[in-house]
Amino acid sequence: MNDFLSEIEFAGLNSRIKRLSDEILYSTRDYYKTMGLDIEPNWHLIFLLLEKYDSMTITDISKELRMSHPACVKIINKMKKKGYVNSRTDDNDLRKQLLELSEKSLKQLPVFREHWNAGAKTTEDLMENSPHFIDELKEIELRISEKSYKERTLKHLNLK
Amino acid sequence: MNDFLSEIEFAGLNSRIKRLSDEILYSTRDYYKTMGLDIEPNWHLIFLLLEKYDSMTITDISKELRMSHPACVKIINKMKKKGYVNSRTDDNDLRKQLLELSEKSLKQLPVFREHWNAGAKTTEDLMENSPHFIDELKEIELRISEKSYKERTLKHLNLK
DNA sequence: TATATTTGCGTAACCAGTTACGTATAATAG
DNA sequence: CTATTATACGTAACTGGTTACGCAAATATA
Numbered sequence: 001m002n003d004f005l006s007e008i009e010f011a012g013l014n015s016r017i018k019r020l021s022d023e024i025l026y027s028t029r030d031y032y033k034t035m036g037l038d039i040e041p042n043w044h045l046i047f048l049l050l051e052k053y054d055s056m057t058i059t060d061i062s063k064e065l066r067m068s069h070p071a072c073v074k075i076i077n078k079m080k081k082k083g084y085v086n087s088r089t090d091d092n093d094l095r096k097q098l099l100e101l102s103e104k105s106l107k108q109l110p111v112f113r114e115h116w117n118a119g120a121k122t123t124e125d126l127m128e129n130s131p132h133f134i135d136e137l138k139e140i141e142l143r144i145s146e147k148s149y150k151e152r153t154l155k156h157l158n159l160k
Numbered sequence: 161m162n163d164f165l166s167e168i169e170f171a172g173l174n175s176r177i178k179r180l181s182d183e184i185l186y187s188t189r190d191y192y193k194t195m196g197l198d199i200e201p202n203w204h205l206i207f208l209l210l211e212k213y214d215s216m217t218i219t220d221i222s223k224e225l226r227m228s229h230p231a232c233v234k235i236i237n238k239m240k241k242k243g244y245v246n247s248r249t250d251d252n253d254l255r256k257q258l259l260e261l262s263e264k265s266l267k268q269l270p271v272f273r274e275h276w277n278a279g280a281k282t283t284e285d286l287m288e289n290s291p292h293f294i295d296e297l298k299e300i301e302l303r304i305s306e307k308s309y310k311e312r313t314l315k316h317l318n319l320k
Numbered sequence: 321t322a323t324a325t326t327t328g329c330g331t332a333a334c335c336a337g338t339t340a341c342g343t344a345t346a347a348t349a350g
Numbered sequence: 351c352t353a354t355t356a357t358a359c360g361t362a363a364c365t366g367g368t369t370a371c372g373c374a375a376a377t378a379t380a
Contacts, residue, residue, distance in 0.1 A: 008208065010280040015205060016297060018181040019226060024174050026368060027309035045175060048168065058359060066179060069359065071337055095345050095358040118316040120170040125312065126303050130296035137176060139289050149187035149282055156278040186338060202366065219328060229329065231367055255328045255375050
């Protein structure tokens, strides 16, 4: 493969990771569209979370997915608009919005699940010849959570 | 690490890759801002390409980076606005816009390079305990370029 | 040479995230 | 009990991508 990003090694690695992530994202959306599924790729984990925990707030979800709360607000608003999520205000804390899956969601989940399972199988077979990938990804996640990319880079600059 | 995305294994892997990619991207932007650099993370590779090839078109760049051409147009327009890129129409093909680095770019490149090198060092030390990561990433890129995520998932669905 | 096809690239509309800011409610401190 | 601080979350403005569409220039074809 003639690939500029690979040629420049470490300098291109961030972009390769982004490129992979984007490819999967857009291909998944394309898949949903082709199969006539009325959902977005990033709704997947929200469905799974709300199924598991029954009722959550925006803050709960954003912590669980390690994502900013405005990102969650946007996703949830779209899911609400499509009728997949219901919300009511918490009686004990009027700031909180309790989110749960709608009837429509519960009805559709078995269908969605087949597609999500097929997707997970794809991920699994992409990794077939990459037996260390997941463990090493975890290692990288760990390191970056201990000290951010920015902090590390600042230190590398000062060392010279 | 208590992480929902890790718990659900293959179903969460795509999002973990995206999360890593995003963390690096936003942390890099934060770094540039802190260091007073007037550039964006995704300009990096364009600088390197234009330095290497001297003069390129939008189409050249988008092929080289495996990115859609509208994405390149947006990046290049911002770089032009900041005075980092000059363009002139190709005399032999009026559709083409020949892009090259400006004087300002050539002057700043040595400064930028120090920061990019520090970033590459960070990437390198994030990978310190992940000796197979790059090779296995390459393997995954290869597989996904042979058959897209969508096609693979369609096949997995039909198999049942 | 006239017509059809391909190529280059600009724009619009969309999705996915971020940071920064504001406001209302809840919790805490004096 | 009042004043301060913290929390929940909504919104705006931004970056970073995509697909879809359109037009003009170049190339191929008849």
